[in-house]
Amino acid sequence: xxxxLRRKVIFYILLVVSAFLVFAPALIAFMMSFMxxxxxxxxxxxxxxxxxxxxxxxFERFPLLNYLxxxxxxxIVIMIGQLMLSSLAAYAFVFMEFKGRNxxxxxxxxxxxxxxxxxxxxxxxxxxxxxxxDSYAGxxxxxxxxxxxxxxxxxxxxxIPKELKEASEIAxxxxxxxxxxxxxxxxxxxxxxxxVYGFLTSWNMYLWPLLATTNDSVRTVQIGLKQxxxxxxxxxxxxxxxxxxIVVIPTLILLFLGQKRLQQGLAEGAIK
Amino acid sequence: MNQVELINVSKSFxxxxxxxxxxxxxxxxxxxxxxxxxxxxxxSTLLRMIAGLEDITxxxxxxxxxxxxxxxxxxxxxxxxxxxxxxxxxLTVEQNILFxxxxxxxxxxxxxxxxxxxxxxMEISNLLKRKPKELSGGQRQxxxxxxxxxxxxxxxxxxxxxxNLDAKLRAHMRIEIKRLQKRLGLTMIYVTHDQVEAMTMGDxxxxxxxxxxxxxxxxxxxxxxxxxxxxxxxxxxxKMNMGKAVFSDQHLIxxxxxxxxxxxxxxxMISETKNxxxxxxxxxxxxxxxxxxxxxxxxxxxxxxxxETLISFEIGxxxxxxxxxxxxxxxxxxxxxxxxxxxxxxxxxxxxxxxxEASSTEKEEVLAI
Numbered sequence: 224x225x226x227x228l229r230r231k232v233i234f235y236i237l238l239v240v241s242a243f244l245v246f247a248p249a250l251i252a253f254m255m256s257f258m259x260x261x262x263x264x265x266x267x268x269x270x271x272x273x274x275x276x277x278x279x280x281x282f283e284r285f286p287l288l289n290y291l292x293x294x295x296x297x298x299i300v301i302m303i304g305q306l307m308l309s310s311l312a313a314y315a316f317v318f319m320e321f322k323g324r325n326x327x328x329x330x331x332x333x334x335x336x337x338x339x340x341x342x343x344x345x346x347x348x349x350x351x352x353x354x355x356x357d358s359y360a361g362x363x364x365x366x367x368x369x370x371x372x373x374x375x376x377x378x379x380x381x382x383i384p385k386e387l388k389e390a391s392e393i394a395x396x397x398x399x400x401x402x403x404x405x406x407x408x409x410x411x412x413x414x415x416x417x418x419v420y421g422f423l424t425s426w427n428m429y430l431w432p433l434l435a436t437t438n439d440s441v442r443t444v445q446i447g448l449k450q451x452x453x454x455x456x457x458x459x460x461x462x463x464x465x466x467x468x469i470v471v472i473p474t475l476i477l478l479f480l481g482q483k484r485l486q487q488g489l490a491e492g493a494i495k
Numbered sequence: 496m497n498q499v500e501l502i503n504v505s506k507s508f509x510x511x512x513x514x515x516x517x518x519x520x521x522x523x524x525x526x527x528x529x530x531x532x533x534x535x536x537x538x539s540t541l542l543r544m545i546a547g548l549e550d551i552t553x554x555x556x557x558x559x560x561x562x563x564x565x566x567x568x569x570x571x572x573x574x575x576x577x578x579x580x581x582x583x584x585x586l587t588v589e590q591n592i593l594f595x596x597x598x599x600x601x602x603x604x605x606x607x608x609x610x611x612x613x614x615x616x617m618e619i620s621n622l623l624k625r626k627p628k629e630l631s632g633g634q635r636q637x638x639x640x641x642x643x644x645x646x647x648x649x650x651x652x653x654x655x656x657x658x659n660l661d662a663k664l665r666a667h668m669r670i671e672i673k674r675l676q677k678r679l680g681l682t683m684i685y686v687t688h689d690q691v692e693a694m695t696m697g698d699x700x701x702x703x704x705x706x707x708x709x710x711x712x713x714x715x716x717x718x719x720x721x722x723x724x725x726x727x728x729x730x731x732x733x734k735m736n737m738g739k740a741v742f743s744d745q746h747l748i749x750x751x752x753x754x755x756x757x758x759x760x761x762x763x764m765i766s767e768t769k770n771x772x773x774x775x776x777x778x779x780x781x782x783x784x785x786x787x788x789x790x791x792x793x794x795x796x797x798x799x800x801x802x803e804t805l806i807s808f809e810i811g812x813x814x815x816x817x818x819x820x821x822x823x824x825x826x827x828x829x830x831x832x833x834x835x836x837x838x839x840x841x842x843x844x845x846x847x848x849x850x851x852e853a854s855s856t857e858k859e860e861v862l863a864i
Binding site: 384386387389390391392393394395396400405408409 | 546547548567568569570573574575577578579581583584585594595598599646
């Protein structure tokens with residue numbers, strides 16, 4: 224389709240403006256993280272002098288590294304847990320025949336309609352009763368079971384021809400070995416997609432880490448950022464923004480690396 | 496010795512209609528046994544039951560004199576080649592071939608030895624490092640065969656392995672599979688819907704239709720003495736010419752069109768049966784040159800194949816085909832003198848479909864050298 228030049232120009236102007244609007248908060252944060260307090264208070268948008276003091280301050284005054292490490296551990300554990308449980312569950316739904324398999328799957332899927340916030344209180348009680356408050360286990364366990372991941376992988380596994388399973392049965396290969404040596408390698412793209420998705424979601428989670436932690440020992444970086452804001456009487460916005468920028472970096476890296484696969488994997492699940 | 500034995504085997508899905516009914520069969524060691532039938536006849540299901548991929552509703556399956564009804568596939572000591580080859584797309588040819596041996600924990604040296612032997616036999620030594628998607632259809636077929644051969648299982652099951660290949664390659668692979676089977680002394684159970692494959696490869700053939708055995712026998716018997724109308728029309732290409740027939744005072748009248756003198760039919764049993772269907776092979780409608788003209792038929796279609804000519808005639812409502820060797824200058828609409836002998840006609844009971852009397856093959860008894 225060929226678009227007339229005038230309309231093309233209008234389109235692009237609109238796109239650029241809306242891109243700026245959408246991206247403005249991030250852009251302002253980025254600018255502010257290099258500004259002195261004076262600049263920020265006078266409401267400037269472009270720094271008069273570029274300073275890295277904010278970045279130094281955020282590491283000095285505040286256990287940012289500790290928080291980052293906690294976030295990494297929590298996100299990676301959740302990611303691995305989700306990949307393992309989802310792929311095993313999806314395998315059972317695809318390759319094992321049992322009565323009520325489809326019914327069970329629909330029940331499973333229907334839990335996607337219950338938002339996590341709705342189950343946050345029972346989850347909290349469970350974790351508290353297990354004495355897992357302030358521990359990595361308490362932070363990660365409730366996120367292991369994931370209906371979406373199971374759904375995504377089930378759709379993917381379904382495309383593996385049934386004959387491959389039968390051939391491996393004749394070769395004398397059990398379920399677990401087939402899962403490891405055939406199913407997982409063949410579903411690599413979907414697994415990567417799901418891994419990235421899981422990592423990002425848990426990296427950004429806020430409510431649960433806030434509830435499941437009472438001190439700084441295992442607290443994640445998102446909560447830490449919030450604390451930056453309230454600890455000071457007069458908010459040092461430069462420092463807060465510098466912290467924010469640092470926290471966004473892993474997300475960006477993952478997105479850049481995994482963008483193609485992410486789209487591919489999600490679309491794969493969507494079509495069939 | 497019977498390698499595989501089926502006793503009163505039947506199969507039904509979801510307690511519904513039976514897919515397979517009362518199958519009794521024994522397959523000898525070293526035999527190339529073909530299961531043939533139209534799609535939906537239950538032949539693949541039967542093969543999968545022997546492999547252990549499908550439950551048995553009723554009856555007993557024995558392999559090596561031992562009931563295997565509840566034995567998982569891996570303990571039945573067999574190999575299988577699938578229609579779509581079932582190669583693992585993420586593994587190289589070598590890994591694919593050795594897949595089963597690794598699962599069975601055969602030691603490394605033995606693995607390499609068998610791999611080399613098999614690859615030489617199948618001529619795929621230069622493909623070992625490739626992935627299945629980099630192979631042509633014929634090469635994939637060879638890899639699938641190699642995977643089955645390398646397992647050294649005495650029983651090999653094949654489920655329409657050639658149906659994805661083009662006609663030329665198929666003809667070539669038919670010969671190769673047959674040679675391979677003889678060389679290794681395998682017991683082969685081969686499923687196909689293609690009667691040419693069945694005839695050319697099988698030591699014995701079982702014709703299956705609607706879940707019931709129609710006939711079991713060697714290819715020539717099936718061709719010359721088909722047990723019923725189904726087998727008669729299924730085996731042979733072009734298919735056997737059929738027509739309803741009645742007896743009048745002096746004649747046998749086929750499709751109210753062809754008349755044959757009654758005296759030429761010997762068997763008394765036939766004349767007592769009310770509804771008769773007759774069948775005659777395409778090669779038995781002969782050009783009337785030396786043997787005398789019995790009928791004059793109008794040509795409705797001619798197919799020139801180069802080495803032979805297929806000529807179609809309209810007999811009542813049926814279309815009959817004659818196969819004449821060589822090239823014949825015949826045109827649609829011509830009246831052709833032909834020779835049809837009652838000796839070459841097979842008689843079937845129209846109601847039950849059973850064979851009453853096969854054509855007498857004495858004159859052209861299977862030639863022995």
